Structures are given as C-alpha cells and as structure tokens.
Amino acid sequence: MSCSWVRFAYRALPLAPWRAFLLGRHIDRCPRCQGEALGDAGVRALGLTAADLAGEPPLRPFAAAGGPVRAASPAWRRAFALFLAVAVLGAAAWLSRLIPRQRLPEGTVTVVEEAGGARAFAVLEARIGDAPARPVVFKPGKGGMTIVWFERSAH
Amino acid sequence: MSEEELVRSARQGDRDAFAGLVRSHEKRLLALCWNMLGDREEARDAAQDALLQAFQNLERFDGGRGFAPWLLGIGAKRCLDRLRRRRTFLRYFRGHAGEWLGGETPRPEAAAEAETAGRLLQRLPARERAALSLTVFEGFSAREVAAALGCSESTARVHVYNARVRLKKEVADEL
Incomplete structure (x- = not known):
C-alpha cells in the first residue's frame, strides 16, 4: 500500500481502531513514513530523563495522605493515656455506686x-x-x- | 529485599517497604510527569498523587509486568487527568479573563511553556505526549503503552508516530 493511499484511508475510515490498525501496520514497514518522524535521539533531546533529575529532592509517597509519616508516640505518652483511661473508668464506677438503683417493685x-x-x-x-x-x-x-x-x- | 518481597510487605501496609519500592523508580516517574506536564511543581504533585494511588491500589498490581511499568502507567493517567483539568480551566479562564483583568488577556499556557523544559513536547496533544514519553523515555512497548493509556496497540503506535511527525516539523520550524 502506498503512503498516500494509507493516509487517505486513515482520514476516510470512520472507526478509529481500523484507522489506527491500518496506519500502525503501514508505518512499521514504510521507510518513507519513518523518515518523516523524529527519531529516539531527537525526542530524547527535547525532554528529561531520570538521569537529568539527579539533584531533585526525593518524593514523599504519603504526603497527600496527611503529611509525612508520624513517628510513633513516645512511651510516656502511651503510659499517660493508659493512666487517664483507668482513672476515668474508676471514677465512673465510683459514681455509679452513688446513684441509687431503681428496682422494679414486685x-x-x-x-x-x-x-x-x-x-x-x-x-x-x-x-x-x-x-x-x-x-x-x-x-x-x-x-x-x-x-x-x-x-x-x-x- | 527483592521487589516481590517489598511488594508483599507494602501490601500488608508497610509504608517503609513501599518507600523502598518507590525509591528506585521515583526519578523515572518524576521525569515522565515533567515531560508530560512541562512544569516542575505540577509534575511533583502528579507524581505524589501517582504514588499514593499506587499504594492504595497495590492489591490490583498483578506483578506480571513489573512494578515500574505499573507505576509509570498510573503516573501517565494522573498526568492526563491534570491536562484535562488544565484544558477546562484554561477554557474558562480565557472566557473570563477580559472581565477579571480589565481587557488584558494573558496567555498562561504560553507563559508556562516559555519557562519549562521540553517546550516542544508541550505542544503535542496530551495522549500523543503520553504515548511518546512512555515509549522513548521509559522504553515501553506498544502493548505496555496501550495498557497504560487504555487504548489498542495500534492506536498507541499511531499516537507515537503522529507525535514524532509533529515534533520533527516543530523542530524544523524552530531551526
């Protein structure tokens, strides 16, 4: 198939997958069409590679999930929280004994x-x-x- | 630790394992986003988004293709989303710029282009830019590009070809 025929078909065919298939098959084999395209070296000169970013600071994978990962809370904080929880439960138990219970009459x-x-x-x-x-x-x-x-x- | 072991640990919620997994690919991810978006800060944001999305969806990673292609595919999709939003914003911005700025219509796209590396890449349509970046800079096959962009292999190949042709013309015009 000639380049001009393929290009005409590419424009005329209504379904995108067909057009892409046709052109895809053609450009893989046609030196003329490949000559019209910029080669890898040319494209690489226009963009960045990982090697160009050597000086970039590292990404923080979890920054969007609420900031950097927090360090574990210190032991004294956990102990204080435990003491507080026990104190609250004890106070609640003591208060509950002060309140007279209503018993259902027989x-x-x-x-x-x-x-x-x-x-x-x-x-x-x-x-x-x-x-x-x-x-x-x-x-x-x-x-x-x-x-x-x-x-x-x-x- | 091998990549498979890191993936297994990360799947169980081990953030350090995921960070280790990411460390070897983050520059590639950032370069891809930068090439697609043309702006350092936006590229870093998109790369962060991609990393977070990858972490949240690690269950879907099948391991067949390797972690890097999977991660870069997510990065490409995040960039396409951003480019779509940017287009919508620019359309709205241009429509209202006159009333906001007293008749002076700025050209934010052009201004952004002037500042960034890969100026010519930014002139490509978004999907062509994504397909070309993945192919040339990341060494993706047409099948991998198709999987990343959600299109057929032929379409991916045509995107890459069209991008190359456009770029060659742009380069010739510049010279």
Missing part, C-alpha cells in the same frame, strides 16, 4: 376468671407492693394479641 396479679382457654380472662385485683395497681391494655394490631401491664395507681 407485684401480684390475681386472675379470677378464665374462659375458652386463654382467650378471655378478668383481673380482679392487681397490686404493686401494698398499693393497688391500674391495668393498662394495649392491642398492637388486628392479630388478636393483647398486652396488659400494671402501673401504680395515682392516689
């Missing part, structure tokens, strides 16, 4: 009537400690479940 429920298995019942009396308790009934959905709990009655 209660009794007397069910007086049960009919149809567990489907119906009546609560005659409920007490929390010595005080009467008030029932609260909650039906969360249409599934038939009923939740009953007892609260201290307000006197």
Whole structure:
C-alpha cells in the first residue's frame, strides 16, 4: 500500500481502531513514513530523563495522605493515656455506686376468671407492693394479641 | 529485599517497604510527569498523587509486568487527568479573563511553556505526549503503552508516530 493511499484511508475510515490498525501496520514497514518522524535521539533531546533529575529532592509517597509519616508516640505518652483511661473508668464506677438503683417493685396479679382457654380472662385485683395497681391494655394490631401491664395507681 | 518481597510487605501496609519500592523508580516517574506536564511543581504533585494511588491500589498490581511499568502507567493517567483539568480551566479562564483583568488577556499556557523544559513536547496533544514519553523515555512497548493509556496497540503506535511527525516539523520550524 502506498503512503498516500494509507493516509487517505486513515482520514476516510470512520472507526478509529481500523484507522489506527491500518496506519500502525503501514508505518512499521514504510521507510518513507519513518523518515518523516523524529527519531529516539531527537525526542530524547527535547525532554528529561531520570538521569537529568539527579539533584531533585526525593518524593514523599504519603504526603497527600496527611503529611509525612508520624513517628510513633513516645512511651510516656502511651503510659499517660493508659493512666487517664483507668482513672476515668474508676471514677465512673465510683459514681455509679452513688446513684441509687431503681428496682422494679414486685407485684401480684390475681386472675379470677378464665374462659375458652386463654382467650378471655378478668383481673380482679392487681397490686404493686401494698398499693393497688391500674391495668393498662394495649392491642398492637388486628392479630388478636393483647398486652396488659400494671402501673401504680395515682392516689 | 527483592521487589516481590517489598511488594508483599507494602501490601500488608508497610509504608517503609513501599518507600523502598518507590525509591528506585521515583526519578523515572518524576521525569515522565515533567515531560508530560512541562512544569516542575505540577509534575511533583502528579507524581505524589501517582504514588499514593499506587499504594492504595497495590492489591490490583498483578506483578506480571513489573512494578515500574505499573507505576509509570498510573503516573501517565494522573498526568492526563491534570491536562484535562488544565484544558477546562484554561477554557474558562480565557472566557473570563477580559472581565477579571480589565481587557488584558494573558496567555498562561504560553507563559508556562516559555519557562519549562521540553517546550516542544508541550505542544503535542496530551495522549500523543503520553504515548511518546512512555515509549522513548521509559522504553515501553506498544502493548505496555496501550495498557497504560487504555487504548489498542495500534492506536498507541499511531499516537507515537503522529507525535514524532509533529515534533520533527516543530523542530524544523524552530531551526
């Protein structure tokens, strides 16, 4: 294939990979086309090589990740941090003993009537400690479940 | 330590191993970025980015091609990204320079070109510049250039050829 034909095809062919393939095959073999291109020595004279950068300071691989790599923290700092953590935990444990714990009161429920298995019942009396308790009934959905709990009655 | 051992340690998060791995290739990486971007500071930034990206993606390094081609490929891509952003910025800058600077339109690209080494290289289109730099300065094969730039081998070869032809004309014009 002549150079002019290849160049015409390169411009005329619509798909870039085809054009590149055609021209690539041609320029590898065509001395005339290669003569129009600048050789390696010429290109090297226009740019930099690694040898030209001998005096450049080294790169810092992790500079973009938040500055230079930090040295490990000294032992006294780690010991102080440990002491501080133990002191905070101790103080929290001591404070927790000062706060009185709320215990749930014991209660009794007397069910007086049960009919149809567990489907119906009546609560005659409920007490929390010595005080009467008030029932609260909650039906969360249409599934038939009923939740009953007892609260201290307000006197 | 061999390169494989350094890669293995670096994969486990050993920064010193990665630094050792990088030490032997960093000048090549910097030269590639400098040739592509034409500016020392930007080249150093791009090279730093490439190193960080390489460290974060060490799991993807298959070891088949060797560490240097893989690293330089990342460097070339980072430079192409920067050149793309630079083009966008320059287009915007030129559009607004008149109103910002009272009618005087500066030519930042030309000013940058004048200061930098490889002035003629900077006149090449970005992908041609990348393909040529990798081929001539780094000794990449067409296949390696294609892998680095994400194109076919033929396209990589044509990029290199077109860049050489352009450069020859530029050199002739300069003389």
